[in-house]
Amino acid sequence: MELSNIQRVYLVGIGGIGMSGLARYFHHLGCVVCGYDKTPTPLTDKLQSEGIQIIFVDQRDLIPMSFQQPCDSTLIIYTPAIPKDSDILNYFQKKGFELQKRSQVLGLISRGMFCIAVAGTHGKTTTSGMIAHILKDSGKDCSAFLGGISTNYQTNVLYGDNNIVVVEADEYDRSFLTLHPDVAIITSMDADHLDIYGDHSHLTDSFKLFASQLKTGGTLIYRKGLPLGDGLTYAIDGEANAVASNIRISEGNFYFDFDNGVTFIPDIKMGIAGIHNIENATAAIEAALHVEVSLAAIHEALGSFKGIKRRFEYIVRNHKHIYIDDYAHHPEELRAAITSVKKLFQGKKLTVVFQPHLFTRTRDFVDGFAEVLDMADELLLLDIYPARELPIEGVTSEIILNRMNLRNKRICSKKEALDIVQAEMPELLLTVGAGDIDSLVEPLKAILNV
Known part of the structure; x- marks a missing residue:
């Protein structure tokens, strides 16, 4: 499917944080965007206020007429969280529509762009949000698909005028394997989603496969101690390629120094709290340096980063x-x-x-x-x-x-x-x-x- 041909988009499960980002993206491009979700939420209220039509009854009769027949200009996106017996989902399947998962669509969007993908069982939303903010605030610019609402921008999708895209890479249902990034960050690989993976070893194997999908000449950045082999490591104190040290709290704010052996940035003030967020910031700085953001701009952006809704x-x-x-x-x-x-x-x-x-x-x-x-x-x-x-x-x-x-x-x-x-x-x-x-x-x- 060619993204340039798409004129109409229907999202089954539009209220999810990732799905809503795609809804906003295609609406921004001028497509007709509609969707279904189980219950209204503040997020679906916001989407409706932006001009996106949403229904909350799983009934095929409520699907707009413009989505009655499959064609090359119509895209149907669904989330694996939708029950298999969904009336709307089954309607599109039986009608012969080509259905795409959210992750597949992200893969299509990012394929022709310089992609910075952030994966991890935790830390990925804040880290991807930090990177996007550094690029936006510095004037480098980017598009971004985030797994939470950025407090700075009050949205989960950002639109840039260049070829850089920041993507939160979700391990659930092995979704991140649709991505082929230029820069891949892995923040953590703790056991999780065992209903999908069965055991921790299968989850670990999927992260290793994601890391192997870098584009030629790409860079892997991961937290020190993860079993990933080649790549740049980061850590709080200790030994790694990039290290946050001299961590301190002054007047309720966290400060630290960054050093990767080539670049040293002292006295970085964090706009958000938490030692774990200093670790996230260390990865974000390393990614920003790979797209040549200045040290002063990085320093300033981290101080003005207000975080992600519901993240500390x-x-x-x-x-x-x-x-x-x-x-x-x-x-x-x-x-x-x-x-x-x-x-x-x-x-x-x-x-x-x-x-x-x-x-x-x-x-x-x-x-x-x-x-x-x-x-x-x-x-x-x-x-x-x-x-x-x-x-x-x-x-x-x-x-x-x-x-x-x-x-x-x-x-x-x-x-x-x-x-x-x-x-x-x-x-x-x-x-x-x-x-x-x-x-x-x-x-x-x-x-x-x-």
Whole structure:
């Protein structure tokens, strides 16, 4: 399929963060863009306000007439998260439309461009957002497809006037294997998505295959310690090709020095918090240097980078209360978020509200969740968010609670969590999870922003 021929695009599962980015991209190109999703969200509301038609009933009769017959100018994109018995999905399949996954379309878009692809079981969204911001802020420019909403630009897709594209490369369903980047970054390869991969070794094999798909003369950048062989490594302190050192906190801000043996950038002020984000920034700097962004521009851009929505995002920050929201849904992501919060606000009691995401992930990492959540001073644990899965017998939030040593812990509903926060008014609050826990953000903000 030739992208230049496309005039109409229908997205089955348009409300996903990746799918919505493609919807915006094709709408920007002047295509007629429509789509279906299960439920309205603030993101689908925003897409509709931008002129994109969306339906929320899985019924083929509601598909616009212009999408009734297959043709070379019509593109149908779907997400693997859509159930196989979807009426709309089956309509397009039976009618003979050629359906493309989101990842395949990203591969088509990036094929003729200088592609910087960021992969990893965690860290990829913030790192790709940092790189895109450095390129935009410096005047180098780029297009970008991000896995979250950039706080600087209030969108998940950026449009550039040059040939550079930054892409978040998703390992779920082996989606990133459609990409052939010029610069590939791998931030982490922890066990995850075992419902897809079966075991950690198969996930590792997929990351190695992604790394092998570099274009001729391309560059691989990866976190020190990952089993990837040739390439440039990065790390916090220690030995690597690129190192962040002299890490310090001053007046609530993180600072560090960057050194890759050729380039030294001292006293970099981070616009966002977290030691894990200094590690992400080290990879982002290395990528920016490969497209010849100046040292001064990199220094300035990292200071003005405001992060990604729901990635260590300050919701309330006043003299009485600190409230941070984060997308963390894997034990190592939780560890990074909780460690950074405790380092920033030493001596304050930390209340964590956590919503497990997926029955399989809860089952596979129950011991890891229990260990990391024990770092909190108080835990409000919500029920598991099922997403695409059906319940698994014996797998509930309670299996995490039962393995924890923390005394101040309880399972509660979202409504009960709001009531508890209203009663206790915690001085330091962290909400974490990848499900619909984000629906608590505004109510919690209203409670604590006093």
